[in-house]
Amino acid sequence: xxxxxxxxxxxxAKSTVSVSVERLLAAGLIREEARAGGKRxxxxxxxxxxxxxxxDLGQSHLGVGLCDLEGVVLDSVMAEVDLLRESPGSILAxxxxxxxxxGLGFPPAALSGIGLGLPGPVDYAQGVSVSPxxxxxxxxxxxxxxxxxxxxxxxxxxxxxxxLALAERDxxxxxxxxxxxxxxxxxxxxxxxxxxxxxYRGAKGAAGDIGHIRAGEDTTLCHCxxxxxxxxxxxxxxxxxxxxxxxxxxxxxxxxxxxxxxAAITCERVAMGAAVGDEECLRLLITAGKTLxxxxxxxxxxxxxxxxxxxxxxxxxxxxxxxxxxxSIYRRSTxxxxxxxxxxxxxxxxxxxxxxxxxxxxxxxxxxxxxxRILRTPSxxxxxxxxxx
Numbered sequence: 001x002x003x004x005x006x007x008x009x010x011x012x013a014k015s016t017v018s019v020s021v022e023r024l025l026a027a028g029l030i031r032e033e034a035r036a037g038g039k040r041x042x043x044x045x046x047x048x049x050x051x052x053x054x055x056d057l058g059q060s061h062l063g064v065g066l067c068d069l070e071g072v073v074l075d076s077v078m079a080e081v082d083l084l085r086e087s088p089g090s091i092l093a094x095x096x097x098x099x100x101x102x103g104l105g106f107p108p109a110a111l112s113g114i115g116l117g118l119p120g121p122v123d124y125a126q127g128v129s130v131s132p133x134x135x136x137x138x139x140x141x142x143x144x145x146x147x148x149x150x151x152x153x154x155x156x157x158x159x160x161x162x163x164l165a166l167a168e169r170d171x172x173x174x175x176x177x178x179x180x181x182x183x184x185x186x187x188x189x190x191x192x193x194x195x196x197x198x199x200y201r202g203a204k205g206a207a208g209d210i211g212h213i214r215a216g217e218d219t220t221l222c223h224c225x226x227x228x229x230x231x232x233x234x235x236x237x238x239x240x241x242x243x244x245x246x247x248x249x250x251x252x253x254x255x256x257x258x259x260x261x262x263a264a265i266t267c268e269r270v271a272m273g274a275a276v277g278d279e280e281c282l283r284l285l286i287t288a289g290k291t292l293x294x295x296x297x298x299x300x301x302x303x304x305x306x307x308x309x310x311x312x313x314x315x316x317x318x319x320x321x322x323x324x325x326x327x328s329i330y331r332r333s334t335x336x337x338x339x340x341x342x343x344x345x346x347x348x349x350x351x352x353x354x355x356x357x358x359x360x361x362x363x364x365x366x367x368x369x370x371x372x373r374i375l376r377t378p379s380x381x382x383x384x385x386x387x388x389x
Contacts, residue, residue: 051106052361053099053151055116056353058160059083059134059187062091064098065354069112071170071362073351075102083119083134088141096150113154113365114147115357117163119188124205127157133223134188156360160184160353161208162199164311164346165192166363167356173309173344180307181299182346183210185292185314187236193303198363210299211235215291234291236267236314242284243270252280271317285317286324293328300333300341311346 004014012020021043024030033042051074056063060083065076077098081091095116103111120132127144129135144155165182168174174182174194182192189211193200201207211231212224222232232238244265247255254273255265263269273281296308308329310322326343333341346352 050110050112051103052112052358053102053114054354054357054361055095055114056160056163056357057081057091057117058119058353062094063351063354064095064102065351065358066102067355067358069362071355071358073354076351076354077102078350084136088138088143092143092146095147099151108151111151111153113156113361114151115163115360116143116147116155116157117160117353117357118157119160121209122157122159122205124158124201127155154361154365156364158360159190159205159208161190161192162201163356163360164352165194165199165356166359167348167352168309168311168346169194169197170359171355172348172352173346174307177307179305180309181303181305182309182311183296184312185235185310186312189231189235189292191299210295213295215295230292230295234288239267239270239284239288239314240265243267243281246280246284252278254278254281267314267317271321274320275318282320285321288314289321289324290328293325294332296325297329297332300329300337304337306340306342308341308343309346310343311348311352315345
């Protein structure tokens with residue numbers, strides 16, 4: 001971006017932009033990438049001026065990545081975890097150990113911040129998980145404070161779906177979109193709401209918890225204690241459970257044969273059965289997609305996003321599954337709300353959570369408030385800062 005572009009975007013006076021650019025250069029936050037015609041300076045984030053740590057914690061996986069100041073993963077570590085058995089202290093100790101290994105080539109002061117995504121409700125302001133259904137011992141555990149003590153840098157904790165939505169916004173299928181809905185469909189189901197380019201978390205950080213919206217008249221018991229929750233009816237565990245029953249009963253010839261061969265009956269196996277024409281597998285797949293689409297249609301009518309991105313493990317079950325989601329949304333939503341609605345599958349891979357966690361940090365440390373604080377400090381040191389701990 002050139003300074004003149006900043007003037008056009010912000011509406012600030014040319015002299016104001018010029019002074020601010022010089023101070024950002026002096027603080028080490030931006031650099032000159034090239035000169036156009038010897039006069040105009042092209043400016044770029046000084047990506048090598050520091051680094052951030054992105055942490056993606058799931059029910060069974062842990063990803064820790066060292067990223068530059070543009071969110072590019074420089075190195076990463078992936079491992080298996082068991083949230084039902086491992087304590088918060090032991091998992092955070094593994095995060096610390098991985099971070100220290102990844103950061104061996106960087107001085108401690110180079111770490112500008114840490115972002116961490118969790119598979120459960122998060123009080124974003126406090127940096128703690130609140131009553132997580134699949135994380136025993138994590139309720140109100142001081143995650144941000146514990147990591148801050150270890151690294152003395154700002155730490156930001158958010159729900160994993162919000163983290164993935166940020167990754168989609170900057171690097172994925174939603175690049176360039178200002179208002180969109182990211183839906184993660186796996187063992188659980190959740191949504192990240194992006195409004196005017198920013199994550200909308202709600203009053204207490206609970207926005208987007210669509211997995212516990214009632215899905216039709218189904219009375220399946222959910223782990224939250226209620227019945228008929230979307231997650232309990234159309235999530236990965238629910239689909240796999242129905243598939244296992246179809247295999248045992250012989251309703252699905254394909255799944256019954258796989259069971260007899262000793263193969264595990266999984267959601268992916270259902271997709272394979274549907275691909276070869278097994279009617280019961282196809283019915284299970286379409287029903288799961290339709291149920292999710294019916295709930296998403298209500299959100300489309302309410303939120304009116306320009307785009308829906310579907311990610312998570314179940315998003316890879318094939319085009320027929322995604323088509324059933326689309327068909328249900330378009331059928332149950334108003335014509336105005338869907339007139340320009342686009343529904344896509346996520347294109348990001350296994351490092352999406354790490355990238356999103358890094359972007360969370362960058363959004364915070366490069367916020368107008370924090371950058372403004374640096375510009376107002378006459379003797380600003382190189383590198384971004386934040387008072388958040």
